[in-house]
Amino acid sequence: MSRWINSKNIFILIALLAIYGLVQGMTLTDTLPPFYRLNLILICIYIILATSLNLINGITGQFSIGHAGFMAIGAYISAIITVKLHGPLLLGLIAGAIVSAIAGFLIGLPTLRLKGDYLAIATLGLGEIVRIIFLNIEYVGGASGFSVPKTITWTWAFWLMVISVLVIRNFINSTHGRACISIRENEIAAEAMGINTTKYKVLAFTIGAFFAGLAGGIYANYMYIIQPMTFSFLKSFDILVMVVLGGLGSLTGSILGAIFMTTIGAVLASLSEWRLVITALLLVVMMLFRPTGLMGTKEFSLNFLKGKKG
Amino acid sequence: MTLLKVENLSKSFGGLKAVSNLNMEISQGELIGLIGPNGAGKTTAFNLLTGVYEPSEGKIIFQDKNVAGLKPYQVTQKGMARTFQNIRLFADLTVIDNVKIAYHQNTTYSSFGAILRLPSYYRGEQEIEEKAMQLLKIFKLEDKAQEVAKNLPYGEQRRLEIARALATQPKLLLLDEPAAGMNPQETHDLMELIRWIRKEFELTILLIEHDMSLVMGVCERIYVLDYGTIIAHGTPAEIKSNPKVIEAYLGEEVV
Ligand SMILES: Nc1ncnc2c1ncn2[C@@H]1O[C@H](COP(=O)(O)OP(=O)(O)OP(=O)(O)O)[C@@H](O)[C@H]1O
Ligand SMILES: [Mg+2]
Numbered sequence: 001m002s003r004w005i006n007s008k009n010i011f012i013l014i015a016l017l018a019i020y021g022l023v024q025g026m027t028l029t030d031t032l033p034p035f036y037r038l039n040l041i042l043i044c045i046y047i048i049l050a051t052s053l054n055l056i057n058g059i060t061g062q063f064s065i066g067h068a069g070f071m072a073i074g075a076y077i078s079a080i081i082t083v084k085l086h087g088p089l090l091l092g093l094i095a096g097a098i099v100s101a102i103a104g105f106l107i108g109l110p111t112l113r114l115k116g117d118y119l120a121i122a123t124l125g126l127g128e129i130v131r132i133i134f135l136n137i138e139y140v141g142g143a144s145g146f147s148v149p150k151t152i153t154w155t156w157a158f159w160l161m162v163i164s165v166l167v168i169r170n171f172i173n174s175t176h177g178r179a180c181i182s183i184r185e186n187e188i189a190a191e192a193m194g195i196n197t198t199k200y201k202v203l204a205f206t207i208g209a210f211f212a213g214l215a216g217g218i219y220a221n222y223m224y225i226i227q228p229m230t231f232s233f234l235k236s237f238d239i240l241v242m243v244v245l246g247g248l249g250s251l252t253g254s255i256l257g258a259i260f261m262t263t264i265g266a267v268l269a270s271l272s273e274w275r276l277v278i279t280a281l282l283l284v285v286m287m288l289f290r291p292t293g294l295m296g297t298k299e300f301s302l303n304f305l306k307g308k309k310g
Numbered sequence: 311m312t313l314l315k316v317e318n319l320s321k322s323f324g325g326l327k328a329v330s331n332l333n334m335e336i337s338q339g340e341l342i343g344l345i346g347p348n349g350a351g352k353t354t355a356f357n358l359l360t361g362v363y364e365p366s367e368g369k370i371i372f373q374d375k376n377v378a379g380l381k382p383y384q385v386t387q388k389g390m391a392r393t394f395q396n397i398r399l400f401a402d403l404t405v406i407d408n409v410k411i412a413y414h415q416n417t418t419y420s421s422f423g424a425i426l427r428l429p430s431y432y433r434g435e436q437e438i439e440e441k442a443m444q445l446l447k448i449f450k451l452e453d454k455a456q457e458v459a460k461n462l463p464y465g466e467q468r469r470l471e472i473a474r475a476l477a478t479q480p481k482l483l484l485l486d487e488p489a490a491g492m493n494p495q496e497t498h499d500l501m502e503l504i505r506w507i508r509k510e511f512e513l514t515i516l517l518i519e520h521d522m523s524l525v526m527g528v529c530e531r532i533y534v535l536d537y538g539t540i541i542a543h544g545t546p547a548e549i550k551s552n553p554k555v556i557e558a559y560l561g562e563e564v565v
Contacts, residue, residue: 003432167425174424174431175410175417175438182411185400192360192398194386194415194478203421297402 020158027154039266041154041222044161045215046258050242051168051251052211057240058248058297059172060204061184062112063120066127067212067239072231073100073130074213075220076140079148082221084139089151093160093217100213101206103130108205112198127236135228145227152222160218164211169251171207180204184249234276241279245286247293252300257293312371313338313482313514314359319368319378320538321351321358328354330538332368336482341508341515343529345522347558351538352518353395356484360392361385373481387415391480393471395487395518401460405451405470408459409442412477442477448507449473465496469503476511485517489524501528522559526550534558 023040026032053067078096081087087095111122140146171177179200182190190197220226242261246253261279268275286293312335319332329351336342346352357363359370361382370378377385400408417438419430446452449469454462459470468488475483488504489497505528508515519525525532526546534542534549536558542549549555 004427170425170427171421174421175414175419175434176421176424178407178411179414181403181407182400182414185403186398188362188382189394189398189400190411191362191382192386192392192394193412193474194383195411196381196383 016162020155023154023158035266037154039262041152041157041218042265043259043262044157045219045222046239046242046262047161047255048164048211048215048218049239050246050254050258051165052208052215053239054243054246054248054251054254055168055172055180055211056204056208057243058250058254059177059184060180060201062201062205063116064123064205064208065120065233065236065240066123066125066130067208068231068233068235069123069127069130070100070104070209070212071216071219071235072127072134072228073103073209074216075226075231076134076146076216077213078217079146079220079226080140082151083146083148089156089221092221093214096217096220097210097214100216101210104209104212105202105206108202108209112201112205124233124236127231128233131228131231134231141227143228145225146220147225148220148223150222150224152218157218157222160214164214165251165255168207168211172251176200176203181249238279241283244293245282247295247297249297250293250295250299253293253295253298256295256300311338312336313340313373314516315369315371316359317369317371319355319358319370320366321354321363322366327538329358332358332535332538332540334533334540336514336516338481338514339508339512340531341505341529342517343525343532344516344518344535345520345525345532346535348520350535352535353486354538355535356392356486356518359385359484360390383415386478386480389479389481390484391475391478391482392484393468393475393486393488395490397467397471399459399467399471399474401458403459404456405459405462406439406442406446406455408470408474409445409477410438412474413438413441416479445473445477448510449503465492465500468492469500472504472507476507480513482514482516485515487518487520489519489521497524504528 023032027037049067049071056062056064074096077099078092081092081095082089107126111119114122134140135143179195182193182195183197183200187197238261242257243254245260246257264278265275268278314334314336316332316334319329320327321329332355344352344355354363358365361380361384365378368378369376372388372390377388400411417434419434423430443452443455446455449472451466451470451473454466459467462470472485472488489500492500501524504515507513517525517529529546532543532546532549533540534555541554541558542552
């Protein structure tokens with residue numbers, strides 16, 4: 001435990017408490033306009049989505065573009081539990097994440113044999129299939145949607161986001177995360193180093209799906225209504241843009257990407273047809289001037305707070 | 311004691327028999343050379359031994375178990391490690407991370423241990439860090455631990471690849487042209503190093519080398535491969551005077 005206590009972690013904790021407290025205070029005193037509150041919670045949701053997609057795409061180097069499918073699974077499963085079965089919110093969120101993880105495992109096992117473009121197409125297709133399945137299930141409202149009471153608060157969204165990022169970070173900074181990175185760097189060499197590359201690809205995919213499912217659950221229980229259309233490939237594309245802009249392989253990059261893209265979306269809320277154009281332009285400019293994304297594979301680091309040597 | 315026994319190992323690519331009826335027997339602690347002209351099938355033989363290719367035929371008995379048909383990572387976990395002819399480092403990672411990755415299979419803490427930052431995680435990481443640094447010291451790379459692997463000079467990249475293979479804690483080390491691209495001084499130092507690590511780590515080494523004179527200097531026994539088959543094997547002195555070998559290397563300078 002004492003290993004946790006250093007100036008860097010204390011600084012991060014204070015910063016998190018400050019952000020949380022500020023928003024919470026403004027929420028309680030009703031000084032935060034609802035539009036801001038909505039977008040702050042969306043930022044939390046997108047941070048979970050972007051960091052978990054980065055685990056698959058950036059860290060492990062497997063190009064998946066069906067993340068919205070896992071988000072949909074988490075959203076619908078959690079909503080079924082909280083609305084239809086009157087279960088507690090936490091149970092709904094966990095169940096949504098677990099079912100999504102199981103789906104990720106089952107989908108990952110065969111598809112992760114595919115490489116590059118083929119994997120991208122397969123995951124894109126599977127994401128759409130998930131959406132179409134929900135579209136055709138009357139029990140969850142079909143195309144017209146599924147009404148879910150709003151039970152997610154800033155407290156839930158913020159701390160679930162913090163826990164998600166922490167879990168993914170701790171996984172990456174370990175021998176298991178290094179195994180994933182080695183697959184990205186050179187799969188043949190990774191195998192030669194005794195790393196079961198299939199196992200780690202599937203594991204990264206499963207963990208990624210777990211957190212996408214969690215994010216979907218938070219989304220469902222905040223937005224009053226979920227519709228299959230919400231989880232189309234355009235959503236997958238949005239998440240992918242956050243990851244690529246922030247830098248494939250950088251968690252802090254994904255966080256910045258999620259904040260940035262959600263903010264752009266909010267600013268352009270009244271010009272929604274322009275949003276895609278601007279996103280595309282941003283990507284083009286990024287690819288021209290900084291093809292590795294904002295952070296590359298590096299992390300924004302506070303190690304200087306720990307003293308001389310990180 | 312026999313460590314590796316290869317029986318009738320064959321591999322065809324379409325119509326081409328890259329390796330045919332390869333037989334080899336290597337005892338614990340030996341330093342063996344595998345030589346042959348360009349395209350003889352040496353690298354293919356390594357790829358068969360390490361599970362990169364599945365043999366068309368034959369057995370690979372390693373430590374009394376048939377490892378033919380296993381995946382590369384399983385072969386490595388059984389104690390056979392290799393380097394590549396065309397260096398395959400984790401080029402964008404640091405030198406120390408390259409080595410740390412290779413300790414993966416001997417790390418005991420679980421994903422949950424890592425996520426929850428249990429004491430087992432800190433213990434495991436500290437141990438990996440220390441072992442990796444020790445290994446880098448042996449290979450005189452400790453000052454470059456934090457450098458990105460692709461920025462190392464060529465000779466150091468080759469050394470790092472050997473260090474990384476050793477980190478998997480193998481019984482048998484397969485080196486595919488470890489001195490390729492090195493200058494004579496570097497080559498000489500490398501051969502000294504190979505001899506030394508064999509003793510220090512109680513290794514058995516099988517070494518592919520294009521340069522005959524070099525193999526003659528360090529290896530106790532030599533197998534000569536030509537067109538996928540073993541055309542000769544024996545001590546360096548025997549190989550040197552073998553007419554078949556001289557013929558295979560016709561036009562090339564034999565020692
Ligand atoms: N994956 C493959 N597909 C088709 N042919 C291959 C493949 N790998 C090797 N070969 C062929 O098998 C033969 C043996 O190649 P190999 O690389 O094993 O030779 P080598 O003895 O290592 O040669 P060098 O000294 O040039 O490294 C060559 O004719 C090569 O073209
Ligand atoms: Mg070769």
